[in-house]
Amino acid sequence: MYKPTLTITGCVTTVIYLYIFSCSTVQGQSVTLDQTSVGSVSTCSSGLRDGLDFYIFRGIVDATTAMFSNFIDFSIMTESSNSFQYLCTVSLFSCLTPNPQPCYCAVRKGDVYEIVANKTATLAYSRAMIRIQWHSSSGVRIVSNQLQLPTIYDVNAVTTSVTINDAYMSCPTTVTFGSVFKFQCLNAPSPCEVTISLNGKVVVKSEHIATYIVPTNLTLNSRHSFTFSYSVCGGHVKSTTCQITIVTIIG
Secondary structure, eight states: OOOOEEEOOOOOOEESSOOOOOOOOOOSSOOOOOGGGOEEEOSOSBSEETTTOEEEEEEEEEOOSSSEEEEEEEEEEOTTOSSOEEEEEEEGGGGGSOOOSSEEEEEEETTEEEEEEEEEOOGGGTTOEEEEEEEETTSOEEEOOOEEOOOEEOGGGOEEEEEETTEEOOSSEEEETTOEEEEEEESOOBOEEEEEEETTEEEEEEESEEEEEOOTTSOTTSEEEEEEEEEETTOOEEEEEEEEEEESSOO
16 A cells, blocks of 8 residues: 655754755655754854744655645754644645745645745754654544754853863962963853953963963053953854052962
8 A cells, every 4th residue: 555655854953044955855655854964044053043943854854645735834843842733734735836944845746745834943942852743634643753853042041161270260360470371161052162362462262161371471550451251153242341550479
């Protein structure tokens, strides 16, 4: 007996403004998901930003039989749930006309359709599982296997930490030659670029963690301006400046 199928094929996309998919069509009586089919529209290399980035899943529907509906659902299950909930519906009729909807039918080749879910990243769906459901007129349902969304971050919740010799820094403060500054970007997608500047000049630039050892050529008993800056996925730069005095002995 012929068994209708729904298959998601793999493709990876990470671009800004413009994205192009290159997916190979998979036909046959199977229900599969390829982990590499998770794509994104983002400036982040790892993780997504809540409300700013998009996640993308693509599927292939073999609709050779007329038993199944022309409407197909993407569904999602959050980390805090044990069941799938409706995400969006794709109409196979829309493959013949441009469709700006976040979930849509992209290409039709005979009875095989390529469908897409292109949704804004939301914090509630961080690391959620996604799948596709296809219903028949008789109530029979087939589903794809599952893929996991990336971790989604609230950029307003990103935090930083500055320590001196592994103790949290207060500001203003005093340090001795050889003291080690460690500046970290926490709870953030990648890249989170961190920068330490001394008296207006960048001395260290790194990703997520930057360290700087106070050199012996700085003037003793005078204040120096240290600025700690970070930028998440190439976005707005945020910084804090602290006045720090170099001394020979602390206490």
